[in-house]
Amino acid sequence: MQEAIISKAKQLLADGTVNRVIGWKKGEFAYDITPAIFESAEEIDAEFVYDDFTSANVSKYLVKESKKEGKILAFLKPCDTYSLNQLTKEHRVNRDNIYVVGIPSDGKLDAEKIKAKGITGIIGVERNGDTLKINTIYGEETMPVSEAMSNKCLSCKSKKHVTYDELIGEDGEVIESDRFDMVEKLENMTSQERYDFWKNELSKCIRCNACRNVCPACTCENCVFDNPDSGIQNKAASDSFEENMFHIIRAFHVAGRCTDCGECSRVCPQNIPLHLLNRKFIKDINSLYGEYQAGEDTTSRAPLNDYTQDDCEASIVHERGVE
Amino acid sequence: MLKISLENLGKLFDAVAEKQTLYIPTDREDGASEYKKYESGMKLSKNLNTLRSAKDFFFPQTENLADFKMEGKKIEVIDVRKESEDFVVFGVRACDARSFTILDKVFLCEPVDSYYKNRRDHGTVVTMACTKPTETCFCGTFGIDPTAPEGDAACWSDGENLFIQANNEKGQAFIDSVSSLLEDGDTAKLDEVKAKTKEILGKLPLANLSTESFGGDKLMEHFNSEKWAELSESCLGCGTCTFVCPTCQCYDIKDFDTGHGIKRFRCWDSCMYSDFTKMAHGNIRNSQLERFRQRFMHKLVYFPSNNNGEFGCVGCGRCLSKCPISMNIVKVMKALEVK
Numbered sequence: 042m043q044e045a046i047i048s049k050a051k052q053l054l055a056d057g058t059v060n061r062v063i064g065w066k067k068g069e070f071a072y073d074i075t076p077a078i079f080e081s082a083e084e085i086d087a088e089f090v091y092d093d094f095t096s097a098n099v100s101k102y103l104v105k106e107s108k109k110e111g112k113i114l115a116f117l118k119p120c121d122t123y124s125l126n127q128l129t130k131e132h133r134v135n136r137d138n139i140y141v142v143g144i145p146s147d148g149k150l151d152a153e154k155i156k157a158k159g160i161t162g163i164i165g166v167e168r169n170g171d172t173l174k175i176n177t178i179y180g181e182e183t184m185p186v187s188e189a190m191s192n193k194c195l196s197c198k199s200k201k202h203v204t205y206d207e208l209i210g211e212d213g214e215v216i217e218s219d220r221f222d223m224v225e226k227l228e229n230m231t232s233q234e235r236y237d238f239w240k241n242e243l244s245k246c247i248r249c250n251a252c253r254n255v256c257p258a259c260t261c262e263n264c265v266f267d268n269p270d271s272g273i274q275n276k277a278a279s280d281s282f283e284e285n286m287f288h289i290i291r292a293f294h295v296a297g298r299c300t301d302c303g304e305c306s307r308v309c310p311q312n313i314p315l316h317l318l319n320r321k322f323i324k325d326i327n328s329l330y331g332e333y334q335a336g337e338d339t340t341s342r343a344p345l346n347d348y349t350q351d352d353c354e355a356s357i358v359h360e361r362g363v364e
Numbered sequence: 365m366l367k368i369s370l371e372n373l374g375k376l377f378d379a380v381a382e383k384q385t386l387y388i389p390t391d392r393e394d395g396a397s398e399y400k401k402y403e404s405g406m407k408l409s410k411n412l413n414t415l416r417s418a419k420d421f422f423f424p425q426t427e428n429l430a431d432f433k434m435e436g437k438k439i440e441v442i443d444v445r446k447e448s449e450d451f452v453v454f455g456v457r458a459c460d461a462r463s464f465t466i467l468d469k470v471f472l473c474e475p476v477d478s479y480y481k482n483r484r485d486h487g488t489v490v491t492m493a494c495t496k497p498t499e500t501c502f503c504g505t506f507g508i509d510p511t512a513p514e515g516d517a518a519c520w521s522d523g524e525n526l527f528i529q530a531n532n533e534k535g536q537a538f539i540d541s542v543s544s545l546l547e548d549g550d551t552a553k554l555d556e557v558k559a560k561t562k563e564i565l566g567k568l569p570l571a572n573l574s575t576e577s578f579g580g581d582k583l584m585e586h587f588n589s590e591k592w593a594e595l596s597e598s599c600l601g602c603g604t605c606t607f608v609c610p611t612c613q614c615y616d617i618k619d620f621d622t623g624h625g626i627k628r629f630r631c632w633d634s635c636m637y638s639d640f641t642k643m644a645h646g647n648i649r650n651s652q653l654e655r656f657r658q659r660f661m662h663k664l665v666y667f668p669s670n671n672n673g674e675f676g677c678v679g680c681g682r683c684l685s686k687c688p689i690s691m692n693i694v695k696v697m698k699a700l701e702v703k
Contacts, residue, residue, distance in 0.1 A: 068695070069698075070499050074690055075689050075690045075691050076689055077594075078597060097688075102598065156685075157395040161412065161496060163498075164499060178499065178567055179496075247607045247608075248607075249602050249604040250602045250603055250637075251600065251602035251603075251688050254600040254601055254688075255602070255688055263638075269642065308600075308604075310415070310607075310686040311396075
């Protein structure tokens with residue numbers, strides 16, 4: 042796949058369709074891939090990579106990049122196209138300045154999961170069918186691919202590209218996923234159990250803001266939490282759970298706009314399952330307003346921005362709040 | 365050398381915890397390890413290092429500095445510091461132990477930061493030699509030997525026993541306090557373990573990373589490098605690298621209005637944040653490129669310039685595994701290296 046992508050990138054640069062390419066760049070080890078912009082065939086040949094660890098969603102970079110001179114080529118995985126569509130819908134990107142080549146993804150790996158198995162000194166990772174062969178400074182290790190699969194890919198919701206100018210390979214379909222299972226589990230807890238679950242998770246937060254900064258739905262130019270004049274700006278993580286309401290507020294802010302790309306949980310240095318907050322909103326919106334997938338299209342009205350006479354009444358909050 | 369069988373480590377912890385608060389690295393349910401206050405039965409983590417560094421013990425992420433109470437025109441300043449108790453941090457790795465030396469240079473130079481000093485005075489650092497360094501380790505680049513860690517006292521494991529040796533008086537006092545549990549031991553097997561670890565250290569992928577191109581006298585050539593644009597282009601501007609870093613020491617001081625007084629608190633700051641060093645006239649680093657450059661220039665040029673050539677990095681590798689976009693000091697050093 043990498044070869045096809047590289048030759049497509051060079052072709053589109055050479056024929057002048059685009060003047061830049063956004064993709065991923067190799068690192069020092071097998072897994073430390075960095076999103077990067079390439080301007081020439083030489084740069085692409087030297088450093089472009091598309092492999093098991095290119096999980097970063099590059100859509101958000103297009104907010105800035107699409108405002109620049111010329112067209113940029115973006116290689117997007119199915120999940121990434123939902124983010125771009127949502128950004129297009131919100132007029133955050135200039136879609137005319139982006140040339141999207143949809144690329145397939147058979148699931149990305151998470152180096153942290155390999156390390157959690159006690160495998161250390163990783164210098165190479167090779168996928169052979171269902172088995173992962175890991176070359177380390179201490180010798181060779183193997184593990185099942187499924188156990189190293191990144192969480193966001195384990196509950197993949199779609200193999201379909203919802204926006205593209207061109208595709209490499211065949212397009213896939215929206216698929217059944219078990220992504221709401223954990224949300225249901227949380228819903229079935231008593232309020233005390235649920236509170237304890239979130240208190241335990243959110244108290245790990247170090248307020249690094251990685252979740253917010255990577256989130257394609259968080260595109261405010263100046264976030265209230267960064268604005269010294271807002272009165273609520275705070276870089277201090279406090280011990281109190283109140284402080285960690287930050288995450289709940291953020292989830293509210295992206296509700297109805299979050300495409301469930303899973304980047305927030307992927308980047309969290311403390312492994313907090315932040316995506317579960319967003320999924321709860323997605324599940325609620327589905328049940329209260331009918332099935333809705335943010336980013337699926339660029340024209341429909343979002344349920345939380347729309348009014349219809351058969352909308353559920355506000356009293357639903359009280360009804361649902363009863364245990 | 366004095367030793368205790370690993371089986372009896374719990375007894376040693378119990379004995380220490382009886383007299384002082386003890387913190388050890390222990391595993392969480394997600395497999396990551398973190399320092400926790402020791403309670404009987406708690407197991408020492410086998411992980412190479414904790415997710416967060418050990419700097420919190422001396423330089424916590426947030427702390428209250430003072431309270432102000434106002435009555436009419438009278439302002440009362442209340443020192444909120446409580447009497448600190450002695451505590452022990454056990455199992456600190458060589459990289460984190462060196463980070464304390466770096467933080468000391470910042471907080472203990474004139475004017476001395478009395479909050480930091482108070483904690484340093486009350487804390488005993490007991491280090492633990494590494495036996496299984498990983499691909500992200502590069503402490504050797506900064507002259508750190510993970511088989512001979514600094515700290516008040518140092519420990520080594522040969523798989524069966526834990527050996528312990530004092531590096532100074534504080535460390536000796538710690539050993540004396542548990543001496544009834546220790547016995548003399550033969551270090552033949554330990555010497556083998558150390559030799560094996562050293563061999564691995566030489567084979568690490570970052571073993572040859574050099575600081576030769578950096579230092580206090582390399583200011584202009586690096587500051588004006590064209591490479592910063594490319595290096596910083598995908599930086600998210602989050603604070604992960606700075607918050608997991610054992611040597612990042614920037615902080616912010618703010619007054620919080622409680623409605624009936626003021627709480628003055630200090631919290632870690634991050635040069636990656638848009639309001640970093642924002643002053644009355646505005647911000648001096650308006651782009652992410654400038655903020656990104658600040659972090660690495662600080663560690664590789666400004667810090668050595670002010671501290672006799674000592675670099676502001678210990679090669680713990682936390683930023684290498686935690687940066688959401690995998691951009692880090694190693695990649696910066698390799699890109700800026702003068703060949």
